[in-house]
Amino acid sequence: MNPFHYGSIVTDKDFCGRTEAVKQIQQHMDGGQNVAVYGERRVGKTSLIFEAIRRKRSHRALRLDLMNIKSIDTLCRKFISALGEMEQHAGFLEKFIRSIPALRPTVTIDPLTGMPTFGVDAAVALSASNLQQIIGLVKSAYQRKRLVVVIDEFQSVLDLENSQEVLAELRAQIQHAPEVPFFFAGSIRHQMESIFTSHDSPFFKSAIPMSIDPLTYDEFAPFLTERFEAGQRKVSAEYLEKIFSLSGGITGDVQQFCEAIWYVSEPGEEISQQHIASAIDILISREKLSFQSALAKVTASQMRVLNALAVLGGKAPTSREFLAFAGSRNASSIKKALESMDKQKLVYHTEAGWKIMNPVFRLYLHLTMEPRATGLGKD
Numbered sequence: 294m295n296p297f298h299y300g301s302i303v304t305d306k307d308f309c310g311r312t313e314a315v316k317q318i319q320q321h322m323d324g325g326q327n328v329a330v331y332g333e334r335r336v337g338k339t340s341l342i343f344e345a346i347r348r349k350r351s352h353r354a355l356r357l358d359l360m361n362i363k364s365i366d367t368l369c370r371k372f373i374s375a376l377g378e379m380e381q382h383a384g385f386l387e388k389f390i391r392s393i394p395a396l397r398p399t400v401t402i403d404p405l406t407g408m409p410t411f412g413v414d415a416a417v418a419l420s421a422s423n424l425q426q427i428i429g430l431v432k433s434a435y436q437r438k439r440l441v442v443v444i445d446e447f448q449s450v451l452d453l454e455n456s457q458e459v460l461a462e463l464r465a466q467i468q469h470a471p472e473v474p475f476f477f478a479g480s481i482r483h484q485m486e487s488i489f490t491s492h493d494s495p496f497f498k499s500a501i502p503m504s505i506d507p508l509t510y511d512e513f514a515p516f517l518t519e520r521f522e523a524g525q526r527k528v529s530a531e532y533l534e535k536i537f538s539l540s541g542g543i544t545g546d547v548q549q550f551c552e553a554i555w556y557v558s559e560p561g562e563e564i565s566q567q568h569i570a571s572a573i574d575i576l577i578s579r580e581k582l583s584f585q586s587a588l589a590k591v592t593a594s595q596m597r598v599l600n601a602l603a604v605l606g607g608k609a610p611t612s613r614e615f616l617a618f619a620g621s622r623n624a625s626s627i628k629k630a631l632e633s634m635d636k637q638k639l640v641y642h643t644e645a646g647w648k649i650m651n652p653v654f655r656l657y658l659h660l661t662m663e664p665r666a667t668g669l670g671k672d
């Protein structure tokens with residue numbers, strides 16, 4: 294079986310390193326502290342939080358993922374169904390129904406698992422004012438057995454029409470539950486910062502910030518090497534470094550690359566340039582259709598900026614070299630193209646500059662570009 298995992302959270306034996314961060318999170322859990330976990334995409338924020346909770350065994354996790362939520366109604370429903378999922382307990386069921394009669398709570402039995410699923414009548418529109426009842430339920434679940442509320446992709450709240458009202462009400466209710474630790478994770482740094490560090494945000498200074506970086510090469514490399522070796526594959530430091538570089542050093546992307554390398558190699562082999570090339574082919578073939586449809590939507594000038602980003606990186610997109618590569622005369626048009634592609638989720642901005650969202654897309658761009666020297670694999 295392929296020992297490399299990507300795309301979902303990793304725990305236990307699949308979780309590498311981060312001893313200090315795990316300890317910090319556990320201390321915050323004990324102290325009932327709220328924590329805001331920031332970090333780039335796919336660095337391992339969610340895995341870190343859940344591994345810290347799992348190892349400690351003292352708290353349950355009430356997990357909500359706010360990715361793509363469109364309304365406060367959905368947010369409330371997510372809370373309620375997460376509560377139901379966590380609290381498969383007859384006493385809670387009764388309390389649940391009694392505490393929110395106006396919302397016409399529903400309990401259905403999942404035909405597959407036989408487990409009750411909690412919800413609220415679809416005809417009822419939930420609003421920020423229902424957060425009081427919901428956090429009340431969270432508190433009573435906490436009293437029965439300790440828990441941590443984990444709200445993932447928290448910055449998505451900003452996409453709600455009445456986001457400030459929702460944030461203000463959520464913050465007020467959370468303050469009424471000081472014993473319950475709330476962990477907020479998010480991958481769009483400037484949005485998370487605007488929630489937790491802007492003076493006029495209801496969440497200003499309401500959580501301890503924790504910034505998560507990708508696993509370093511030194512921490513990750515022995516773990517990966519061991520996995521290759523357990524499957525009788527040898528990988529030299531030179532090739533592991535190459536894998537890191539092609540994946541931009543992002544933890545999840547490194548695992549994705551290793552998964553492909555494993556897929557194209559056989560026991561007894563030593564990983565070589567040939568394996569790297571085949572892995573790139575495999576990775577691209579898996580996503581080619583979505584790349585093609587993404588490219589069909591970009592303009593010619595955005596395309597040139599994308600290619601410049603793929604080749605030169607995005608540390609200095611207004612440098613003379615970048616402008617020349619992108620065939621652009623001014624920095625503002627580059628900025629406009631980047632912002633527009635940010636909205637399309639093709640690129641994103643980090644402290645280290647602009648990046649292409651998906652490292653495989655970057656490799657695809659290299660391969661489809663005009664055959665001028667792209668430097669692929671040299672960095």
Ligand SMILES: Nc1ncnc2c1ncn2[C@@H]1O[C@H](COP(=O)(O)OP(=O)(O)OP(=O)(O)O)[C@@H](O)[C@H]1O
Pocket residue numbers: 298299300301302303307308309310311332333334335336337338339340341480508544545546548549
């Ligand atoms: N500690 C770790 N050890 C090994 N691999 C890890 C670790 N943390 C993360 N990964 C890798 O990164 C991938 C993404 O992890 P996770 O979903 O926790 O990241 P995330 O930062 O929450 O991502 P997203 O931005 O998509 O929410 C995992 O599937 C796994 O391949």
Ligand SMILES: [Mg+2]
Pocket residue numbers: 338339340445478
């Ligand atoms: Mg996550």
